[in-house]
Amino acid sequence: MTTARDTYLDLLKELVAIPSVSAKREHLPEAAKRIAQALTELGGETTVDDSYFAPLVISQFKSHKADAKTLIIYNHYDVQPAEPFDLWDSDPWTLTERNGHLYGRGVDDDKGNLTARLTALAEYLDEHDRQLPVNILFVIEGSEETASQHLDDYFKKHPEIQGDLIIWESESKDQNDRPIISGGNKGIVTFNLKSKTAGIDLHSSLAAVVNSAAWRLSQALASFFDQDGHILVPHFYDQVRKPNQREKALIAALPETKNDFIKKNQIEAPLLADKRGTDWKQALYFEPTLNIEGITTGYQGAGVKTVLPAEATAKVEARLVPGMDPDDTLKAISDHLAAKGFQDIQVEKTLGQAGYRSDMTDPEIKRVIRLSQESSGKEPIVMPSSAGTGPMNYAFEATHAPIVALGIGYPGTLDHAPNENIHLKDYDENVRFVKAILESYQ
Template sequence: MTIARETYLDLLKELVAIPSVSAKREHLPEAANLIADALTELGGETTVDDHYFAPLVISLFKSQKQNAKTLIIYNHYDVQPAEPFDLWKSDPWTLTEREGHLYGRGVDDDKGNITARLTALAEYLDENKGELPVNILFVIEGSEETASQHLDDYFKEHPEIQGDLIIWESGSKDKDGRVVLTGGNKGIVTFNLKAKTGGIDLHSSLATVVDSAPWRLSQALATFFSTDGRIKVLHFYDQVKEPNQRERKLVNLLSDTKEDFIKKNQIEAPLLTDKRGDDWKQALYFEPSLNIEGITTGYQGAGVKTVLPAEATAKVEARLVPGMDPDKTLTTIKEHLVAQGFEDIEVEKTLGQGGYRSDMTNPEIERVINVSKQETGEDPVVIPTSAGTGPMNYAYEATGTPIIALGIGYPGTLDHAPNENIRLKDYDENVEFLKAIIASYKE
């Protein structure tokens, strides 16, 4: 193991020990400053912008090459909550090695990716007498797990964030061990719905004549969907940007079968796409969704309480594909509720960001695809978008720069879950991949 790898694995240990949970707004400046110090020590021109609750870290490493291109490296230092703690086999805030794996909250998402990239840069500088063939600009935020609040504001404050390619926060290998390169993600709008049918909870004997908030809310929610999961909100699909033929083909080439998908996710109910005769892969990557995250109402204690609840709330999300604006989508949902006779249901937006899909034929993205093939001897898995959500659209709108995601994960990484982990083998291979990407700019 090189000195750089030891150094930044020690940094990873320090970072994992910081419970930088953006949902709780805890320990974010502490993590940002630790990363900023490491970047400065490595030679970067580093700024910590703390205008908002989650500081943004920016660090530039300049090339000596004339007219050098700029590679932007985007990451985040915030993590998901670690609860439930009793499901962890070791302390989530202590980096723990077992049988070639590293365990800890954020070890993949996204602190381990940060230290892998620092390791690659440090080793490249050491092996090339401190000279870079490309400018490298780190942009590291602290609210990715909470819809990247204020990241768009930070981009407006820092118009100097411009480049030729963005290496996105993280990525994985597939079940066959092939490198996966992803070029986009879905957007999201989250909102609360509230039904209120009275000033106080009532005796349930009055249910023959008095409507309850839970019934009112559940009836409103039921109007969103057909029985096969198709979204019935008028104009919901109007803004959808359809994938092109190549994008559809790339998704069709993915090796996962429907049986793999069902087994991996422990699904017991029939797939909605089977009910309506649609292709599950195409739906997963290219269709928007509307999901009920949770419903809260009434008595939840032990035994029975015969009550007619006066209030009920639901947390709801819509995953958005490119072309869909979060606010316009929420407006269609509000208009739908009014049209269905539920104008009394209160709608409160909580978070929102647009989706993005890369052009996978862009020369800078093709550079990464070719480097991956040279490093591994086989074609990587190329996906034009992920099924998940992230702030790629903020970055693209601000910079116009193509984006490609890659990282240290594998199918058993368990991001956001107890026992989040990476394999040291994947970590080391990713460091070499990143070094090769930097070296490709010598040409």
């Protein structure tokens, strides 16, 4: 007999095989169509809106209760690129089981989280004569890995997306197997900087009189920071919404130590927080960042080529905390460059979205926290925000519902990296947890 678990692990295998990489805009309609088919087969009233390059899947499961609350379940079907392929121990586009783990691109982020939730819903429906005590509204997008482009437009097109609580895409366990419940994430603005100092690459002997684009861009980038990594851009911090005392206390209570953090991330340089004399946890979760993702310029081949580069480009990002507007932040950076004499540096915005933090004392979130402890037998770690980025603010602005994230990951999941994986036991535990959430509304 085929179980719901078998059905949706087979679906996960199908979804992992679809290389739905939003950065390349590949295979997104294919993934959306397959997910919509699965939701419809489960009994959902399903719509696929393909107004933009990444279709949005909406599927509603109605309760038999007239006064039922509504849970919005948010997931995404796009994934990060799988390169470099040679660092994978198995094909990233083939779901592979080894030693109690499942491997494949998207197995945690985020296709496995989606199929775990579908498993929980299917099992609940089977066990309760297809009767739900709560309305469920799936909202599944295809551009989360590229700053959720057009998700705000989709929300505007679909004002019917309303609910009492949003169950967010994913979370994990900590190194002590305690579940993590979080309620926020940072925003982001990404942009390219370009310097051009000549029409062609020049002989490097001309460096006596000509500034190379590489030096020019490096000088502009260096103007962003002091020696301790503090961001020197005027007005960069003006919009930052400071955490309240409860939020600070929740982060302070996180069990990870500084040595754990350094070891886990194989860090060899001094922590910037130590250089600034600030607490590393508070900085990680509550401070904005300005980071150079990559620099391209000059000759990169074997041997020596004595060239003075005519062009240099940098990919840069700023992680934003709640209160910070992506466009205002980028304007502050552009104004700073101009004030420092770098008017010639071209600034091109690529992506942007604001950050968000839930009130972790909201009754609906407290329900989830309580059920997490009852389901796992362990007190969950509660975080008002993660250090990463996501489109929670779009969802909150559209619905004004509290948001809480929970998921199937663990510290060795390797999201976005080669050999992304999950523990099958964590997957099964998450299915039971989501079922407990549904049952709590009876």
